[in-house]
Amino acid sequence: MTTTTLAVDCMGGDHGPRVTLAACRNFLEAHPEAQLLLVGLPAELAALQHPRARIVPATEVVTMDDAVEVALRRKKDSSMRVAIQQVKDGQAQVAVSAGNTGALMALARYLLKTLDGIDRPAIATHLPNAKGGATTVLDLGANVDCTEHHLLQFAVMGSALVSAFGEDNSPSVGLLNIGEEVIKGNEVIKRAGELLRAAGAAGDLNFYGNVEGNDIFKGTTDIVVCDGFVGNVALKTSEGVASLISGFLKEEFTRNPLTKLAAIAAYPVLSALKKRVDYRRYNGAALLGLRGLVFKSHGSADELAFEQALNRAYDAARNNLLDRVQARIAHARPLLAGGDEDARPVEAAVT
Amino acid sequence: MTTTTLAVDCMGGDHGPRVTLAACRNFLEAHPEAQLLLVGLPAELAALQHPRARIVPATEVVTMDDAVEVALRRKKDSSMRVAIQQVKDGQAQVAVSAGNTGALMALARYLLKTLDGIDRPAIATHLPNAKGGATTVLDLGANVDCTEHHLLQFAVMGSALVSAFGEDNSPSVGLLNIGEEVIKGNEVIKRAGELLRAAGAAGDLNFYGNVEGNDIFKGTTDIVVCDGFVGNVALKTSEGVASLISGFLKEEFTRNPLTKLAAIAAYPVLSALKKRVDYRRYNGAALLGLRGLVFKSHGSADELAFEQALNRAYDAARNNLLDRVQARIAHARPLLAGGDEDARPVEAAVT
Structure with a gap:
C-alpha cells in the first residue's frame, strides 16, 4: 500500500x-x-x-x-x-x-x-458539459500573449491531465476559435491550427480541429485550448451567465405566494439542477x-x-500526472521546439 | 409625420x-x-x-x-x-x-x-443583464486582431449606439480584461486602457475602467468593448452555458412522473424565466x-x-444613429488618429 x-x-x-x-x-x-x-x-x-x-x-x-x-x-x-x-x-x-x-x-x-520543453506553465480547469462529463480548458489566465508553440504545449499538457483522470489515453483536443473553418481566426490561431494538426499527424495528440465557445459546454472535445486572456474571459463569462440565470430563477420563484408554492413542488428538481451546475464540484485547477x-x-x-x-x-x-506530462512532452519535443525561451517576468505572466 | x-x-x-x-x-x-x-x-x-x-x-x-x-x-x-x-x-x-x-x-x-476616423466597422449586440436592462458588447467577430485605437473606435461607436436607444447620453464603457487592476491584460489591452482613460478625460466617453467576463451579465457598465475574437468567444460561451442549463432543466423536469407534475406546477414560473433569457428578445446586431x-x-x-x-x-x-456616430467620432478625432489605415482584405476581416 x-x-x-x-x-x-x-x-x-x-x-x-x-x-x-x-x-x-x-x-x-x-x-x-x-x-x-x-x-x-x-x-x-x-x-x-x-x-x-x-x-x-x-x-x-x-x-x-x-x-x-x-x-x-x-x-x-x-x-x-x-x-x-x-x-x-x-x-x-x-x-x-x-x-x-x-x-x-x-x-x-x-x-x-x-x-524541459515548456516555456510557460498553464492553468487548467474542467467545466461541466452536456454529455454528462467535463471539458478541460486551458490556459485560464497565466499567459495573456501566446504563440502557436505555447498553445501546442497547452494541448500536450492538457492531454496528459485528462488521461491521468480517466481511462481515455487519447483525449480529443479542440482549438478555441471563432468558427470551425480552418481559415478563421487571428494569425496566431491559424498557425496554431497548423502546428496542432502536425502534432496530431505525429501521434502526439488527438486533434479535433477548431471549436467555438459553445463547444466547451456541449462537450465536443475533451480538451479546449486557448490563450489565457481568452480562457479567462470565457470562464468568467460562463460564471456570469450561470449566476444571471440562477438569479432570474430565484426572482421568478419568489415573485408571489403562487410561485413560492410552485417552488416547493419543484424543490427536488431545483436541487438536482443546482447540484449539476454547482461550481464546487468542479473545483481544483491544475498548474501544469x-x-x-x-x-x-x-x-x-x-x-x-x-x-x-x-x-x-x-x-x-496517484495517477502520476507529472510522469505523464513529462512523457508526452518528450514525445512531442520535436514540434514543441520553437517557442520563445525567454520567460516573461512572472509578475506580468500571472493573474 | x-x-x-x-x-x-x-x-x-x-x-x-x-x-x-x-x-x-x-x-x-x-x-x-x-x-x-x-x-x-x-x-x-x-x-x-x-x-x-x-x-x-x-x-x-x-x-x-x-x-x-x-x-x-x-x-x-x-x-x-x-x-x-x-x-x-x-x-x-x-x-x-x-x-x-x-x-x-x-x-x-x-x-x-x-x-472618416474609423478603420474598421464593428458588430455590436446587446445581452441581458442582472439589472434588468441590456449590456451592449462590441466587437463580436468582425475584427480578430485589434490595436488600442480600434478598441477606442469601438468604444466611441458603442456609446453612440446606446445613446440612440436610450435616454442616457453618456453611457459607461468597460474594457474587457482579465482583472480589474490597471496592470492586468496583454499589451494591447494595457495601451487601450490608457487611450480610453484619455478619451474619458477629454469628454469623448464615460470610461469606467476594466471589467471582466461576468460583468457583461452583471450590467456593471452599459457597454463592454473587446476585440472581435474575444467578443465572439464570450458570446458563444454564454450561449453554450445558457443552453446547457436549459438542457439540464428540461432533463430534470422530465425525469419521472413526479418531476413532470412539478413542471406543471412550475409552468408559469418557467415560462417567465424562458421569456427573460429568450435570445430572440435581444436579436438585431448593429454594423457600426x-x-x-x-x-x-x-x-x-x-x-x-x-x-x-x-x-x-x-x-x-429614427433616432439618427448615423449622425450620432459621426458626431461622436468627430469629437474624438484627435485621439482616434493613430489606428492603422490599411484595411485588411475583407475576406479575412469578417467572420
Missing part, C-alpha cells in the same frame, strides 16, 4: 483554516491511504489532530491582495511557499492552495521551475508544466469545494 | 421569406409611420401586399455557406446587396438582413465605405462605422426574433 502525501496551504483562501481544516478532516476519512502536511500557523492548525496529518509550521500568510513580488521576495516563510517547498523537497507529491493565483503561480514557477504538482482551489471555496480540490490533487498525484 | 424606410433582405437567414415576410407584416402593423422595401425574388414576396411595403426585385440570393468573395464578386444582384444599395442610394435609412454575417459586413463595407445603417439578424431567427431586429433597426434610424 503506497501512500500519497499532499501539502496543504491551510491559511490560503477567503476563509483560511476554518474551511481548509474541515475539508482536510473529511478528506482523510475518505482516503485511508492519504497523508497530509498541514502548512500554516501552528496555533491555528491545532484543531486537527489525526494520525495521518502532520503540521508543518509557516509563520506568514500571502493575502489575496498581496502583490506577486511580496509573495516572492518578502514573505519567505509563507504557508503557500512552504507548501510548495514540500513538493520540491520530495516530502509531498502535490501542493494545494486556495490562495492568490498570481502569487501561487509565481512561487511554483520560482521554486519548482518549468519542465512545472517540475512538481500544484493545484489551485477557488479562493472562495467552502468545505465541500476545498475537499474536491484535495480529491483532484490526490488523484493527479 | 416623417416616415422611416427599412430595406429588408427578405431572402436571407435559415428560413427566408416564410419568416421574414411574416415578421414584416407584424412590423408594419405595429409601426404606422414605417415603410418597407421588400428585397428579393418577386415571386416569393408576392404574399405580402401592403400599402406601405414595396417590392424591390433582386434575382440572386447569398447563401449561408457562400464565401465572401462569391457575395462580393459573383452574385451582384443578390437581395443582400440590393438591400444595402437602397441605403446607399438614399431610398432607405437602414438595411436589415439575416444572411451570412461575413458577406453582409463585406458588402456593407464595399458599398457604403467606412466613416459605415456611411449608412445596416442591422444583422441571427440567421436562425424566427418571426418574433426577426421582427425584433426590424424594431432595433427602425429605432436606430
Whole structure:
C-alpha cells in the first residue's frame, strides 16, 4: 500500500483554516491511504489532530491582495511557499492552495521551475458539459500573449491531465476559435491550427480541429485550448451567465405566494439542477508544466469545494500526472521546439 | 409625420421569406409611420401586399455557406446587396438582413465605405443583464486582431449606439480584461486602457475602467468593448452555458412522473424565466462605422426574433444613429488618429 502525501496551504483562501481544516478532516476519512502536511500557523492548525496529518509550521500568510513580488521576495516563510517547498523537497507529491493565483503561480514557477520543453506553465480547469462529463480548458489566465508553440504545449499538457483522470489515453483536443473553418481566426490561431494538426499527424495528440465557445459546454472535445486572456474571459463569462440565470430563477420563484408554492413542488428538481451546475464540484485547477504538482482551489471555496480540490490533487498525484506530462512532452519535443525561451517576468505572466 | 424606410433582405437567414415576410407584416402593423422595401425574388414576396411595403426585385440570393468573395464578386444582384444599395442610394435609412454575417459586413463595407476616423466597422449586440436592462458588447467577430485605437473606435461607436436607444447620453464603457487592476491584460489591452482613460478625460466617453467576463451579465457598465475574437468567444460561451442549463432543466423536469407534475406546477414560473433569457428578445446586431445603417439578424431567427431586429433597426434610424456616430467620432478625432489605415482584405476581416 503506497501512500500519497499532499501539502496543504491551510491559511490560503477567503476563509483560511476554518474551511481548509474541515475539508482536510473529511478528506482523510475518505482516503485511508492519504497523508497530509498541514502548512500554516501552528496555533491555528491545532484543531486537527489525526494520525495521518502532520503540521508543518509557516509563520506568514500571502493575502489575496498581496502583490506577486511580496509573495516572492518578502514573505519567505509563507504557508503557500512552504507548501510548495514540500513538493520540491520530495516530502509531498502535490501542493494545494486556495490562495492568490498570481502569487501561487509565481512561487511554483520560482521554486519548482518549468519542465524541459515548456516555456510557460498553464492553468487548467474542467467545466461541466452536456454529455454528462467535463471539458478541460486551458490556459485560464497565466499567459495573456501566446504563440502557436505555447498553445501546442497547452494541448500536450492538457492531454496528459485528462488521461491521468480517466481511462481515455487519447483525449480529443479542440482549438478555441471563432468558427470551425480552418481559415478563421487571428494569425496566431491559424498557425496554431497548423502546428496542432502536425502534432496530431505525429501521434502526439488527438486533434479535433477548431471549436467555438459553445463547444466547451456541449462537450465536443475533451480538451479546449486557448490563450489565457481568452480562457479567462470565457470562464468568467460562463460564471456570469450561470449566476444571471440562477438569479432570474430565484426572482421568478419568489415573485408571489403562487410561485413560492410552485417552488416547493419543484424543490427536488431545483436541487438536482443546482447540484449539476454547482461550481464546487468542479473545483481544483491544475498548474501544469512545472517540475512538481500544484493545484489551485477557488479562493472562495467552502468545505465541500476545498475537499474536491484535495480529491483532484490526490488523484493527479496517484495517477502520476507529472510522469505523464513529462512523457508526452518528450514525445512531442520535436514540434514543441520553437517557442520563445525567454520567460516573461512572472509578475506580468500571472493573474 | 416623417416616415422611416427599412430595406429588408427578405431572402436571407435559415428560413427566408416564410419568416421574414411574416415578421414584416407584424412590423408594419405595429409601426404606422414605417415603410418597407421588400428585397428579393418577386415571386416569393408576392404574399405580402401592403400599402406601405414595396417590392424591390433582386434575382440572386447569398447563401449561408457562400464565401465572401462569391457575395462580393459573383452574385451582384443578390437581395443582400440590393438591400444595402437602397441605403446607399438614399431610398432607405437602414438595411436589415439575416444572411451570412461575413458577406453582409463585406458588402456593407464595399458599398457604403467606412466613416472618416474609423478603420474598421464593428458588430455590436446587446445581452441581458442582472439589472434588468441590456449590456451592449462590441466587437463580436468582425475584427480578430485589434490595436488600442480600434478598441477606442469601438468604444466611441458603442456609446453612440446606446445613446440612440436610450435616454442616457453618456453611457459607461468597460474594457474587457482579465482583472480589474490597471496592470492586468496583454499589451494591447494595457495601451487601450490608457487611450480610453484619455478619451474619458477629454469628454469623448464615460470610461469606467476594466471589467471582466461576468460583468457583461452583471450590467456593471452599459457597454463592454473587446476585440472581435474575444467578443465572439464570450458570446458563444454564454450561449453554450445558457443552453446547457436549459438542457439540464428540461432533463430534470422530465425525469419521472413526479418531476413532470412539478413542471406543471412550475409552468408559469418557467415560462417567465424562458421569456427573460429568450435570445430572440435581444436579436438585431448593429454594423457600426459605415456611411449608412445596416442591422444583422441571427440567421436562425424566427418571426418574433426577426421582427425584433426590424424594431432595433427602425429605432436606430429614427433616432439618427448615423449622425450620432459621426458626431461622436468627430469629437474624438484627435485621439482616434493613430489606428492603422490599411484595411485588411475583407475576406479575412469578417467572420
